[in-house]
Amino acid sequence: MTVLKIQNLSKNYGVIRAVDNLSLTINTGQIFGLLGPNGSGKTTTLGMITGILSSDQGSYEWFGGQSKHPLKKIGTILETPNFYPYLNADENLEIVRHIKGGENKDFTDLLELVNLKERRKSPFASYSLGMKQRLAIAATLVADPEVLIFDEPTNGLDPQGIADVRNTLLKISETGKTIILASHILDEVEKICSHVAIIKKGKLLAEGPVGSILSNDTTIEIGATDRNGLGNYLNARTDIKSISIDGMYYNLSVEDGFKVEKLTEELARAGIFVTHLVTRKKKLEEEFLEITSKA
């Protein structure tokens, strides 16, 4: 089933085109990553589909237009956690529940999930950044929504905080809810998402299941004492798709079935002795940089 259909959505801020003719479809159960560098229009897009920003062109539709108050079935964090600073966790969640119309007034399970049970009676203003973010995650789950939207949920957190939030997101993603996750952190999207759309300057550059966006290419990191010799040799080969220099080493992009042992053997025969060699699957990060740098 289609959860969200965005058609040709655009928004300008003066001369800046923040979102440019964006079309996307998100289906039930997908964990959908919205990936793009800073200022690419992720928050603006989410702002429009949650009704707080007006669009200049295009349209969007939640749940096939079947729901009268679709946003009540969606839990969202946009940019920052927004709560009444003088109210505690329970009171803030109760306000969210009041708006969304859920039945359950006991938030113990939710607060346990985000590890805030001990501090539930302290005012929001006294929370650390990580705790605020975790409360915001708990708030998205109030009234058992079908869809969750997270905009940069790990922004500004320390490594421990990032790990906590990611673990919580992974737990939530196992419940089968549809999730939309906007992030510029590729690792995050790669670890959590099933689908991804890459945007830059408001334009959609690529979209699809994470596996299909991830090509089958392999990356080889290689170094030798004779760096120039190595470079000349590699440049002369035709079975290497791209070569870049990363500090001391060369990064090679090659087809999946490439035989690394043959390469080293031939290099040795040419008198170039390899001192460093790492092979790995190409990561979304490199894919992302490749796609966005072409645009």
Place this chain on the structure above:
Amino acid sequence: MLNLLRLEYKKFRKNSVVSMLCFFFFLFTPAGMIVILGLQDVELPPPLPSAEMYYRFTLVWDAVGYIGSWTVFFFLGIAIIYSVTAEVRYKTLRQSMINGMPRTEFYLSKFYLVLSFSIIATLYYALISLVIGAFSTDQYDLAYMFENEWAIPRFFIMCMATLSFALFIAFWVRMSGLAIFLYYVYVISIEPSLRGLSSYFLDIGDWSKYFPMNIIEDLMPMPLYKLAGYLEMQREKADILIDYPIAMGLSTIFIFIFLGLAWLSFRKRDL
């Protein structure tokens, strides 16, 4: 309606600013009567009645009403502004929309706040006037007690108009400090200056009294004006007041204008 009011209650019952402002309103409305007592001795020439008059029926309605018009303006008006601008600052306004609250409902919840503040303030006004009057007047009957030229509905309209104006400023300006500043300065100095300038340059004479805040103030005028008229000592001064029925009618129109402008400022704006 009750559902939205309950939500407002959950939001602000623990808020120290709103509680403090409400407390001040309840405290200073009756306490202001003491101030009037002090001022009267100084300002009034001998033929005027003693200050105790203001504690007795029927003048007590005018005296408490006048003080009430200022306590409503200062404390309840600022509480209304704060109830909107605090939600802008904490971004809970934005979050409420994101959580699925329609804009109409958010607006209505603030309108209901204006309405309930007005009802409570009016009841409190009637109670204070009756209690002070009953203790200070030697002889009275029920009819005399309530001889007040529609003071209760007048007070209610005054509250609605003042608080609707506050609501409009809040939705329009959205920043706490600036909104409160503008609200205050408009009443204290912008409108009086405009009135002065317009009557000076435009030769509109008497019409300058039909500026909105002046009309609203004339619902609950300074009792001195009335006394002065009554004693025919300052006839002209008494004439600058707008008749109650006209002031009530025009203020009601302004209530709708302010509420409409508040809605227009909020309806489509990016949050």
